[in-house]
Amino acid sequence: MPAASFYVTTPIYYVNDFPHIGHSYTTIAADVLARYHRLRGADVHFLTGTDEHGVKIYRAAQASGETPIQLADRVVERSKLLWQRLEITNDDFIRTTQQRHQRVVQLVFQKLHAAGALWLGDYSGWYCASCEKFLAENDLTEGCCPDCGTKAEMAAEKTYFFKMSAYRERLLKFLDENPGFVRPQARFNEVYSRVKDGLNDLSATRTSLEWAVPLPFDPAHRAYVWIDALTNYISALGYPDGELYRKYWPADVQLIGKDILWFHAVIWPCLLMALDLPLPRTLFAHGWWTNRGEKMSKSKANFVDPVAVTEKYGVDAYRYFLLREMPFGQDGDFSETALVRRVNNDLANDLGNLLHRTLTMIEKYSGGAVPAPAEADASAQALRALAAETVAEVDSQIADVQFSRALEAVWHLVGVANRYVETSKPWVLASAETRRAELDTVLYSLTEVLRIVSLLLYPFMPTKAAAMRSQLSLGPPEPPLDERAQWGRFKPGTSIAKGKPLFPKIEE
Numbered sequence: 001m002p003a004a005s006f007y008v009t010t011p012i013y014y015v016n017d018f019p020h021i022g023h024s025y026t027t028i029a030a031d032v033l034a035r036y037h038r039l040r041g042a043d044v045h046f047l048t049g050t051d052e053h054g055v056k057i058y059r060a061a062q063a064s065g066e067t068p069i070q071l072a073d074r075v076v077e078r079s080k081l082l083w084q085r086l087e088i089t090n091d092d093f094i095r096t097t098q099q100r101h102q103r104v105v106q107l108v109f110q111k112l113h114a115a116g117a118l119w120l121g122d123y124s125g126w127y128c129a130s131c132e133k134f135l136a137e138n139d140l141t142e143g144c145c146p147d148c149g150t151k152a153e154m155a156a157e158k159t160y161f162f163k164m165s166a167y168r169e170r171l172l173k174f175l176d177e178n179p180g181f182v183r184p185q186a187r188f189n190e191v192y193s194r195v196k197d198g199l200n201d202l203s204a205t206r207t208s209l210e211w212a213v214p215l216p217f218d219p220a221h222r223a224y225v226w227i228d229a230l231t232n233y234i235s236a237l238g239y240p241d242g243e244l245y246r247k248y249w250p251a252d253v254q255l256i257g258k259d260i261l262w263f264h265a266v267i268w269p270c271l272l273m274a275l276d277l278p279l280p281r282t283l284f285a286h287g288w289w290t291n292r293g294e295k296m297s298k299s300k301a302n303f304v305d306p307v308a309v310t311e312k313y314g315v316d317a318y319r320y321f322l323l324r325e326m327p328f329g330q331d332g333d334f335s336e337t338a339l340v341r342r343v344n345n346d347l348a349n350d351l352g353n354l355l356h357r358t359l360t361m362i363e364k365y366s367g368g369a370v371p372a373p374a375e376a377d378a379s380a381q382a383l384r385a386l387a388a389e390t391v392a393e394v395d396s397q398i399a400d401v402q403f404s405r406a407l408e409a410v411w412h413l414v415g416v417a418n419r420y421v422e423t424s425k426p427w428v429l430a431s432a433e434t435r436r437a438e439l440d441t442v443l444y445s446l447t448e449v450l451r452i453v454s455l456l457l458y459p460f461m462p463t464k465a466a467a468m469r470s471q472l473s474l475g476p477p478e479p480p481l482d483e484r485a486q487w488g489r490f491k492p493g494t495s496i497a498k499g500k501p502l503f504p505k506i507e508e
């Protein structure tokens with residue numbers, strides 16, 4: 001049987017500035033999904049990239065005295081370095097200025113035109129160049145965009161409207177039939193009620209803009225940047241007839257931030273329906289990181305820089321913190337104090353301690369080799385059962401895109417294993433020759449917990465998980481997870497390779 005396919009995407013990021021914590025959040029989350037599904041044995045395709053056209057980029061380039069493509073090249077180079085640094089395993093990186101993408105944008109417009117889904121008219125109304133979106137008069141707050149606070153501009157030009165209103169009924173029906181399409185639930189409800197209130201046609205082209213893809217049938221018009229951008233999810237697969245397209249579309253999970261929900265949950269499905277293409281299976285809209293309670297913004301210069309944080313605390317601690325600290329879907333505050341607390345409590349105390357004391361006891365009581373277990377008593381059996389439950393729980397939480405809950409389940413197991421050390425008292429068992437069998441069972445059980453934990457944590461903390469495994473003399477994790485995570489696969493007699501503590505405490 002061929003492996004199940006799994007296609008996961010991030011939004012493509014604007015190149016007006018270097019990526020910050022918010023971009024790294026979505027990208028790390030997507031990476032965890034990609035790694036987890038690969039470990040399960042799925043055939044994964046993980047896409048990220050950059051959104052390079054539009055007014056915003058054009059003006060940012062002007063402001064820095066570059067051409068738009070010079071700016072884009074510079075930001076792309078640095079973005080790629082950041083993704084490498086953060087151990088992101090994307091399979092492709094799409095740039096909207098690439099030929100392979102622009103061709104598909106033109107094809108999409110051609111098809112919309114041929115399907116009668118466009119009509120030529122006049123647009124007159126407000127526009128936010130920062131969000132690249134059209135705003136109604138009553139959306140404005142004191143003349144500014146309600147989302148980002150940028151001063152709205154008047155736009156009056158000829159445009160091809162996309163007949164989005166024509167898809168309202170179909171979209172509502174689709175939402176009724178697919179209540180898991182937009183997650184979390186609150187976002188689904190938000191989309192549903194807005195669509196219920198009505199859908200307007202969308203201005204899909206602009207004549208006042210040079211830095212955009214020209215329409216094939218009317219070169220005075222250029223593609224509205226959001227339609228250009230959304231198309232990346234299929235252009236990167238070689239739509240319409242590419243092999244990747246046939247294999248991976250529709251996407252399994254499209255991760256986005258809650259600010260771009262409307263584009264993905266309404267405009268994107270309507271476009272796909274107009275093209276007669278299947279809709280993605282799940283759109284997950286996550287929340288926002290704030291800095292001391294404040295929204296991060298360029299004007300406040302309060303963006304958390306992933307490079308600076310990872311230089312100080314390490315990549316794995318950062319990845320762990322982002323996904324553990326705030327439930328996916330909610331908002332939360334980023335603070336170094338909270339990060340240090342997580343590192344010290346969860347990584348150094350709980351996990352680090354379990355690993356270090358287990359390895360130390362194997363050295364001390366078993367000559368550095370993991371003993372074969374004897375018959376399991378009730379507590380060893382309970383630990384074994386909990387390990388199996390944890391594997392299943394992580395699987396179901398990841399299927400639900402609930403990273404913090406998956407990690408909570410792993411830490412529950414770690415906590416129970418630490419208590420098992422205290423209640424089984426290996427140091428007492430070691431002092432009585434008659435209790436050797438009990439001691440062997442304890443040491444073997446702890447090793448198994450650590451091995452299984454290293455598998456489950458690998459998608460979140462690839463480097464630390466691999467280091468944990470190498471201290472247990474195990475190679476990098478390999479699929480299929482459900483087999484590898486079964487209890488009892490550790491080979492007794494294996495010598496461990498205890499090294500330095502993996503999770504040192506940080507001075508607060």
Ligand code: MSP
Nearest residue numbers: 011012013014022023051229230256257258288289
């Ligand atoms: N280019 C569009 C997306 C097009 S996708 C077809 C865009 N780019 S962006 O660079 O502005 O933002 C991309 C993502 O970063 C969004 O999902 C947004 O939610 C996320 N974040 C930006 N700031 C954020 C935080 N402070 N916290 C969490 N994520 C945030 O929008």
